[in-house]
Amino acid sequence: MGRAHIARTIGDTLLKVDNVSLGFGGVKALTDVSFDIAKGEIRAIIGPNGAGKSSMLNCINGFYQPSQGSISYKGVVRGAMRPYEAARGGIARTFQNIALFKGMSTLDNIMTGRLLKMKRGFLWQCLHWGPAQAEEIAHRETVERVIDFLEIQAIRKTPVGRLPYGLQKRVELGRALAAEPELLLLDEPMAGMNLEEKEDMCRFILDVNEQFGTTIALIEHDMGVVMDISDRVVVLEYGRKIADGTPDTVKADPKVIAAYLGTGHG
Amino acid sequence: MLYREAGQFKTSYSADQGIFPILQDRIGMAILLAVAFVAVPLLASDYFLSTIFIPFLVFSVAAIGLNILTGYCGQLSLGTGGFMACGAYAAYKFATAFPELNIVVVFLLSGGVAAAVGVVFGVPSLRIKGFYLAVATLASQFFLIWLFTKVPWFVNYSPSGVISAPPREVFGWYVTGIEATAEAKYLFCLAFVAVLALVAKNLVRGRIGRAWMAIRDMDIAAEIIGIRPLQTKLLAFAVSSFYCGVAGALWAFIYTSSVEALAFDINRSFQILFMIIIGGLGSILGAFLGAAFIVLLPIFLSAVPQAMGVPVTTSTLAHLEFMIFGGLIVFFLIVEPHGLARLWQLAKEKLRLWPFPH
Amino acid sequence: MDFMIDFLFGPLKEIWEFPIFFVEVVVGGILTGVMYSLVALGFVLIFKASGVFNFAQGAMVLCAALTFVGFHELGVPQWLSLILTLGVMVALAFAIERIVLRPLVNQAPIILFMATIGITFFIDGFFQMVWGEDVKRLDIGIPKEPLEIGGVLVNTFDIVAALVAGTLVGVLAFFFQSTRIGRALRAVADDHQAAQSVGIPLQTIWVIVWSVAGIVALVAGIMWGSKLGVQFSLALIALKALPVLILGGFTSIPGAIIGGLIIGVGEKVAEVFWAAKIGGGIEDWFAYILALFFLMFRPQGLFGERIIERV
Numbered sequence: 001m002g003r004a005h006i007a008r009t010i011g012d013t014l015l016k017v018d019n020v021s022l023g024f025g026g027v028k029a030l031t032d033v034s035f036d037i038a039k040g041e042i043r044a045i046i047g048p049n050g051a052g053k054s055s056m057l058n059c060i061n062g063f064y065q066p067s068q069g070s071i072s073y074k075g076v077v078r079g080a081m082r083p084y085e086a087a088r089g090g091i092a093r094t095f096q097n098i099a100l101f102k103g104m105s106t107l108d109n110i111m112t113g114r115l116l117k118m119k120r121g122f123l124w125q126c127l128h129w130g131p132a133q134a135e136e137i138a139h140r141e142t143v144e145r146v147i148d149f150l151e152i153q154a155i156r157k158t159p160v161g162r163l164p165y166g167l168q169k170r171v172e173l174g175r176a177l178a179a180e181p182e183l184l185l186l187d188e189p190m191a192g193m194n195l196e197e198k199e200d201m202c203r204f205i206l207d208v209n210e211q212f213g214t215t216i217a218l219i220e221h222d223m224g225v226v227m228d229i230s231d232r233v234v235v236l237e238y239g240r241k242i243a244d245g246t247p248d249t250v251k252a253d254p255k256v257i258a259a260y261l262g263t264g265h266g
Numbered sequence: 267m268l269y270r271e272a273g274q275f276k277t278s279y280s281a282d283q284g285i286f287p288i289l290q291d292r293i294g295m296a297i298l299l300a301v302a303f304v305a306v307p308l309l310a311s312d313y314f315l316s317t318i319f320i321p322f323l324v325f326s327v328a329a330i331g332l333n334i335l336t337g338y339c340g341q342l343s344l345g346t347g348g349f350m351a352c353g354a355y356a357a358y359k360f361a362t363a364f365p366e367l368n369i370v371v372v373f374l375l376s377g378g379v380a381a382a383v384g385v386v387f388g389v390p391s392l393r394i395k396g397f398y399l400a401v402a403t404l405a406s407q408f409f410l411i412w413l414f415t416k417v418p419w420f421v422n423y424s425p426s427g428v429i430s431a432p433p434r435e436v437f438g439w440y441v442t443g444i445e446a447t448a449e450a451k452y453l454f455c456l457a458f459v460a461v462l463a464l465v466a467k468n469l470v471r472g473r474i475g476r477a478w479m480a481i482r483d484m485d486i487a488a489e490i491i492g493i494r495p496l497q498t499k500l501l502a503f504a505v506s507s508f509y510c511g512v513a514g515a516l517w518a519f520i521y522t523s524s525v526e527a528l529a530f531d532i533n534r535s536f537q538i539l540f541m542i543i544i545g546g547l548g549s550i551l552g553a554f555l556g557a558a559f560i561v562l563l564p565i566f567l568s569a570v571p572q573a574m575g576v577p578v579t580t581s582t583l584a585h586l587e588f589m590i591f592g593g594l595i596v597f598f599l600i601v602e603p604h605g606l607a608r609l610w611q612l613a614k615e616k617l618r619l620w621p622f623p624h
Numbered sequence: 625m626d627f628m629i630d631f632l633f634g635p636l637k638e639i640w641e642f643p644i645f646f647v648e649v650v651v652g653g654i655l656t657g658v659m660y661s662l663v664a665l666g667f668v669l670i671f672k673a674s675g676v677f678n679f680a681q682g683a684m685v686l687c688a689a690l691t692f693v694g695f696h697e698l699g700v701p702q703w704l705s706l707i708l709t710l711g712v713m714v715a716l717a718f719a720i721e722r723i724v725l726r727p728l729v730n731q732a733p734i735i736l737f738m739a740t741i742g743i744t745f746f747i748d749g750f751f752q753m754v755w756g757e758d759v760k761r762l763d764i765g766i767p768k769e770p771l772e773i774g775g776v777l778v779n780t781f782d783i784v785a786a787l788v789a790g791t792l793v794g795v796l797a798f799f800f801q802s803t804r805i806g807r808a809l810r811a812v813a814d815d816h817q818a819a820q821s822v823g824i825p826l827q828t829i830w831v832i833v834w835s836v837a838g839i840v841a842l843v844a845g846i847m848w849g850s851k852l853g854v855q856f857s858l859a860l861i862a863l864k865a866l867p868v869l870i871l872g873g874f875t876s877i878p879g880a881i882i883g884g885l886i887i888g889v890g891e892k893v894a895e896v897f898w899a900a901k902i903g904g905g906i907e908d909w910f911a912y913i914l915a916l917f918f919l920m921f922r923p924q925g926l927f928g929e930r931i932i933e934r935v
Contacts, residue, residue, distance in 0.1 A: 084493060086490075104483065112488075115477055400734075596746070599738060
């Protein structure tokens with residue numbers, strides 16, 4: 001089990017979460033959580049509903065600010081920040097409830113993933129000619145590679161609002177990939193998919209990790225998938241970390257079994 | 267049969283990203299431009315030029331401006347009139363303070379002034395969203411109109427409070443003032459509108475337009491993929507106000523030749539908003555269609571009862587106009603939120619198959 | 625510089641020297657503010673119950689007042705005219721629900737807002753066409769003599785208006801908090817689909833709440849109409865209620881009241897003591913700038929609910 005047999009370089013710590021707590025008024029979403037994500041690995045965050053998984057991702061990409069503790073990225077402790085700063089640092093993500101730009105086509109949606117990398121100034125944009133056009137075409141080529149990779153050539157010009165759920169999830173992944181992130185956060189990438197779509201999505205995730213060396217942190221409920229594709233798993237329950245390790249050790253952990261089967265709380 | 271893209275293969279991304287990727291559209295646009303630049307000034311009477319074509323062009327610029335802010339960037343504004351007034355008064359001040367300055371430069375500068383004012387009133391958009399922002403834009407509307415009415419410096423201390431466009435020429439032709447012919451005014455306006463529309467189209471189909479639409483469709487997701495919300499919204503406010511400002515300057519100098527602040531009151535803002543709702547939110551073509559519709563409807567309304575011999579008083583007519591506009595807004599929002607522009611697109615899709623049923 | 629000092633501190637000196645006059649201005653502001661609140665209430669009701677920001681509230685005030693006076697001028701006694709107007713307002717609520725709201729259900733709030741702008745224009749046009757556009761005098765027998773209370777001059781009419789507004793707020797608060805329909809209204813406001821799934825008839829609720837807003841509009845129309853005469857400018861009162869709303873928060877009835885008072889007092893004081901120095905006529909925009917200033921610090925309004933954003 002696991003993917004230890006695949007030759008990849010799993011390197012130093014890319015992101016480190018140190019004693020992070022997060023509260024909304026009286027509700028504690030996260031309490032004193034610490035774990036790290038190593039460069040090049042696929043890291044899964046699992047746990048029952050309401051365990052604080054999405055809140056964790058939101059902290060990592062700067063949408064929420066931890067009320068205590070710190071997050072260091074590439075060895076630097078981050079201060080209070082806005083999400084776009086995290087994006088500039090190379091963190092991209094997808095969402096539990098699809099957050100595509102409904103009024104735009106698949107192509108334009110994925111192009112938005114390239115916005116950070118497009119630099120031509122306002123006056124060139126007014127002309128849409130010369131350097132601005134060259135830039136547009138260069139990025140279009142990258143986006144087309146993403147489209148080929150995800151096998152969504154046929155829906156290039158379709159408004160995303162008209163696409164079925166599974167394809168929307170794929171377009172959303174495409175938008176994140178187009179940013180060429182160093183750390184990719186996936187919030188339930190396979191929720192609500194049928195078996196075939198799940199298999200496709202697994203393949204894409206593994207390919208991204210292997211071909212581009214992208215570090216991936218994902219939240220997923222399908223235990224089979226999690227155990228198959230991830231290198232290490234962190235388990236949250238009621239906002240606290242209860243286990244952390246390889247899929248095999250986590251699976252055997254009595255606290256994890258208790259959390260999922262509901263014993264031990266009676 | 268005649269209108270189709272079959273057989274037109276695109277071999278480069280630049281061809282695929284053109285404004286009119288289909289050959290027939292390019293031909294159509296060329297014909298339209300030829301008609302607008304040559305046939306209209308030759309054939310249309312002065313009356314038609316100055317009561318239909320010129321206001322249509324001026325409204326189009328304002329509608330493009332509002333559509334950039336509301337249709338593309340999703341920030342509803344009820345302050346269009348205020349920004350138009352900014353442009354009109356700035357143009358007047360520039361033109362009278364620097365008589366040597368070319369009128370084209372004057373208009374561009376006054377657009378710039380309006381853009382700066384737009385940015386100031388756009389700052390709250392970082393914290394305020396949706397209706398709160400719409401109501402906040404009313405602040406700019408009321409404040410600006412008050413300012414131009416109360417501060418005599420803006421009208422060069424003219425006792426009537428009315429500004430009159432001084433005569434100015436371009437290439438030896440008068441385009442403003444009494445000596446300007448309707449044809450010259452029309453062509454000047456048209457050139458302005460053509461360039462501004464092209465620039466707007468370029469902006470919305472590139473990097474900046476995508477950032478605007480991302481903010482419009484889902485601002486949180488936009489921020490998470492790296493778009494800076496404040497800068498993006500402020501840019502939309504600036505560009506939008508620039509267009510509205512130029513529209514205001516064109517209004518004051520070319521369309522009416524003399525103007526008072528009340529011409530840009532809140533009803534003007536609503537009028538422009540109606541244009542983009544009816545024409546199509548988030549469409550440059552829609553801005554033109556909406557402007558044409560709103561310019562023509564009142565003319566049509568007053569002509570029909572006359573032609574049918576039914577006597578209708580002007581006040582009834584005004585009320586009727588209110589009702590029809592109101593009804594149409596609701597109708598379009600329910601039936602076709604993308605307005606006339608979307609209907610045009612549907613018609614083109616039908617045309618692809620015509621004369622075959624499928 | 626002298627101008628700035630004079631502008632900033634001159635009025636303060638004036639206030640210090642004539643405290644009674646200042647109190648009179650403040651009281652006048654409070655009473656006008658109550659009248660603003662009266663209009664703002666209608667907005668809050670509809671927003672609470674249907675999430676629609678009803679720009680047409682001002683037009684509804686105009687239409688209620690026009691209809692009331694219109695029937696009366698036809699020789700109908702006032703009590704009957706009142707009942708007829710109530711009927712018209714309920715019919716209007718039915719029509720709006722059926723023709724506009726139902727087809728637009730689940731659309732983005734901003735679309736619904738624009739639809740209500742459409743409704744505004746339609747109502748303005750239609751009711752003026754039916755009843756004419758001349759200024760009509762409305763007298764419901766409230767005395768307008770000034771009254772002296774503790775050395776401060778107050779208009780009797782304003783006091784009656786404040787009492788009416790207070791009563792209305794009390795009734796509405798009771799209606800919302802303690803009746804079965806009120807509970808259903810709050811449920812609908814929270815989540816349309818969830819409310820429907822527990823068997824609350826959405827359409828009926830909407831008709832009820834628009835009717836209630838219509839009744840509030842009628843009260844506001846009668847009060848404002850007897851103060852200013854019934855004419856088109858009544859519809860513009862709505863523009864005064866908007867800053868009250870953004871100040872108080874769209875969802876809060878107390879917010880509408882407090883917001884109205886702040887705007888009323890702020891506007892009167894600024895108008896009387898400061899406006900003359902900068903040309904006067906600031907009542908069109910002062911309330912907006914004041915509200916905007918507050919908004920920069922509390923984007924959800926003074927009493928609005930804080931929104932936690934999620935993804």
